[in-house]
Amino acid sequence: MNLHYETVSPLLKETLQKLVNSPIFKDFTLIGGTCLSLQLGHRRSIDIDLFTDIDYGTMNTKEMKEFIQRSFPYSENTDSLDTSALGYTLYMGDSPIDKIKVDFFYTEKFIFPIQEIDHIRIADIREIAAMKLSAITEEEPRQKDFWDIHELNEKYSFKDMIDWGIKRNEWSVTEEGILNGFQK
Template sequence: MLHLETIDPPTLELLKRIMQIPEFSGVNLVGGTSLALQIGHRKSIDLDLFGQVDLDDYQYTTVLKPFESVRLINRTINIKTFLINQIKVDFVNYPYAWLQPCQTIDGIRLAARSDIAAMKMAAITGRGTKKDFIDIVALLDEFSLENMLRFYRQKFPDGSEFMVLKSLTYFEDAEGEQAPVMLKKMDWAAVKRRVITETKNYLDSRAGQSGH
């Protein structure tokens, strides 16, 4: 069952329409919106669609023509960001394998939470947002930090666990940001305390193992 209270009805309708388009059959919903729909912890407003999608600008224009309002706001080789009906949508041609099969609920293809955990670990090494840390704490209710780091290593063999651990307790970029609307009680100070404690416990356990 999806937690439909986490996204606005127009966003849900847009997501379902995109999921039905054959050219986007290789993409899955990832990130905070996918996690929110699965566990119901907070509101989310953007759509992050990752997977196999290799369209040029003209093909995107053609495929998205049926939508009422479409504007390309950013593009790189593998990432196209659109405002579709005033909703921000990222299409990412994504080379990394999925750790677990995505599940389809109500016509929406959702990345597994292990994949979302790995991707959140990767996200904070760039610039950790308040939403990223909140999502990580929500995931810590299901997975240990040790397991989340294992997912990260499996998904990103070329990644740096050292950078993840360093980034886990670096909150400066996130401090000034507005917090998302929470549906489960969670304040920012408690989020930081939880992440710091979990990171310290993990590092202490690693030090203990290497001391034997």
């Protein structure tokens, strides 16, 4: 499979490649809209979501912070890595204007095998479908999540996607919750 790099900016591609080529981030997997746009080529994407299913509290945030500060001319919010959290939202790039938002989060175990394409650990499209259906159950779902679900529905049945969403988030996602998400 060839990735659709035309869906991301050159800075996003460069940022992603710097991160995934460092052993510090070997346990992180690209997920979310950017992962989906790179695989399907259906829309532009502007941020990076890197999730890990390692045990909570085992992210080496000290090394992450040092790497980011050393590797990027500009970084923002790296001090958040000094505290223990479920996730971190950072900005990195060339300047305060030319930067990429990057999220690093712990997640539940992945339910589908992770692929590696161009040295990037990439979530299976079905995993992203499960996560997108979970996202629309939130208080204020984002329009781009509905667009992504529409694109995914071209490839997979809605019933299968609901089943994956429930399997991935069995304690918080229900079929009723997903269907209600479409009425917001």
